[in-house]
Amino acid sequence: MPLSAVAAGALCFITMISCVPADSFISQTGVERDVVAARTRNGKCNYDIDEKALIHQGYYKKVFEDNFNTNLHNWKIWTGGAYNQELQYYQSSNLKVQNGKLVITARKETVKGATVPSNPQLKTFNYTSGRIESKTYFTPTKSFSKVRISARIKLPSGYGMWPAFWTYNDPWPTKGEIDIIEAQGQYPFQYTTNYFYGSQPNIPQTDATKITSLITSNVSLTKCYHVYEVIWTKQSLIYLLDGKIINKKSASTPANKYIPSLFGKLQRITLNVAVGGNYFVNLDPSKIHPDAMYVDWIKVFT
Ligand SMILES: *[C@@H]1O[C@H](CO)[C@@H](O)[C@H](O)[C@H]1NC(C)=O
Numbered sequence: 001m002p003l004s005a006v007a008a009g010a011l012c013f014i015t016m017i018s019c020v021p022a023d024s025f026i027s028q029t030g031v032e033r034d035v036v037a038a039r040t041r042n043g044k045c046n047y048d049i050d051e052k053a054l055i056h057q058g059y060y061k062k063v064f065e066d067n068f069n070t071n072l073h074n075w076k077i078w079t080g081g082a083y084n085q086e087l088q089y090y091q092s093s094n095l096k097v098q099n100g101k102l103v104i105t106a107r108k109e110t111v112k113g114a115t116v117p118s119n120p121q122l123k124t125f126n127y128t129s130g131r132i133e134s135k136t137y138f139t140p141t142k143s144f145s146k147v148r149i150s151a152r153i154k155l156p157s158g159y160g161m162w163p164a165f166w167t168y169n170d171p172w173p174t175k176g177e178i179d180i181i182e183a184q185g186q187y188p189f190q191y192t193t194n195y196f197y198g199s200q201p202n203i204p205q206t207d208a209t210k211i212t213s214l215i216t217s218n219v220s221l222t223k224c225y226h227v228y229e230v231i232w233t234k235q236s237l238i239y240l241l242d243g244k245i246i247n248k249k250s251a252s253t254p255a256n257k258y259i260p261s262l263f264g265k266l267q268r269i270t271l272n273v274a275v276g277g278n279y280f281v282n283l284d285p286s287k288i289h290p291d292a293m294y295v296d297w298i299k300v301f302t
C-alpha cells in the first residue's frame with residue numbers, strides 16, 4: 001500500500017505468452033512471472049500457528065502481541081483520507097474490538113473531513129473505513145537477525161475492498177515498506193506481497209512490476225481465518241501463508257537488490273481496509289460492496 005502513486009496501475013502486461021486482460025487482478029500488479037512459483041496448495045481454513053513450538057525451538061522470542069481482547073491502546077488511529085486515489089475517510093468509529101477480534105468495517109456513508117491527516121482541507125468522501133498503525137516499531141538489527149511479523153486475519157470479500165497488512169515509516173519510502181497482504185475483495189483466493197524502498201521521499205527505486213508477487217490460495221481467504229507472515233532479514237523477505245512458505249524475495253536477485261536497504265530501518269505495523277484506489281484498474285464505483293476485515297491477533301517474533 002504505497003503512500004503515493006506507483007506504476008501498479010498501468011496495465012496490460014506483456015508476458016512471454018499473452019497480454020493479460022486489464023480487469024484481471026494479475027495484470028494489475030504485473031506479477032505473472034511469480035504466479036506459478038507462489039501458487040500454494042497449503043491453505044487451511046481456520047489455521048492457527050503453534051506458537052509454543054516456535055518459541056520452544058529457541059529460535060524465536062515473542063516481542064509483541066495483541067489479541068484484541070481489550071482496546072486499541074497499542075495502536076495509533078488514522079483520522080482523515082489517505083493516498084492512492086482511495087475513496088474512504090478513515091475514522092475511529094469504523095474500528096471495533098469485540099469477541100477477541102479487531103473488526104475494521106468499511107461503510108458507504110458521506111462524510112466531510114481532512115483530505116489526509118497532514119492536510120486539514122475538507123474533502124467529501126462517499127465511504128468510511130478504519131486504519132491503525134502500531135506505536136511500536138520493528139527492524140532486524142544484526143546481520144543474521146530476523147523479525148517475524150504474523151497476523152491471523154479473515155479478509156473482506158466485497159468488490160472494491162483493498163485490505164492491507166503492511167509495515168512502513170516516514171518519509172515514504174526512505175524507511176522502506178513491506179506488504180504482507182494487499183488484496184482485492186472480489187478475488188477471495190488471491191493477494192499480493194511486495195516491498196518498496198527509495199532513498200528520496202516519494203521516489204521508489206523498487207520496480208513494482210518486477211517484485212510484486214501474486215499469491216493464489218486453494219482455499220478462500222474471506223470465509224475463514226488464515227495466518228499471514230513475513231520473516232524479514234537483511235538479505236530476504238520470506239512470506240508464509242498458514243505456516244508454509246509461499247514467496248521468497250532474495251537480495252541476490254537483481255530486482256530485489258534493495259532488500260538490504262530496509263535493514264535497520266524501523267517500521268510500524270499497519271492494518272487497514274481501503275475502498276477503491278489505484279490498486280484497482282477500471283474500478284466500477286457502482287459495484288463497490290463495503291465489507292469488514294477481522295483480525296484475531298498480531299504477533300511479532302525476533
Ligand atoms: C488445499 O490444500 C490442502 C493441502 O494440500 C488440502 O488439504 C486441502 O484439501 C486443499 N483444499 C482445497 C479446497 O482444495
Ligand SMILES: *[C@@H]1O[C@H](CO)[C@@H](O)[C@H](O)[C@H]1NC(C)=O
Pocket residue numbers: 087124125126
Ligand atoms: C461521491 O459520489 C457522488 C455521487 O455519486 C459523486 O458525484 C462524487 O464524485 C463522489 N465523490 C468522490 C470523492 O468520489
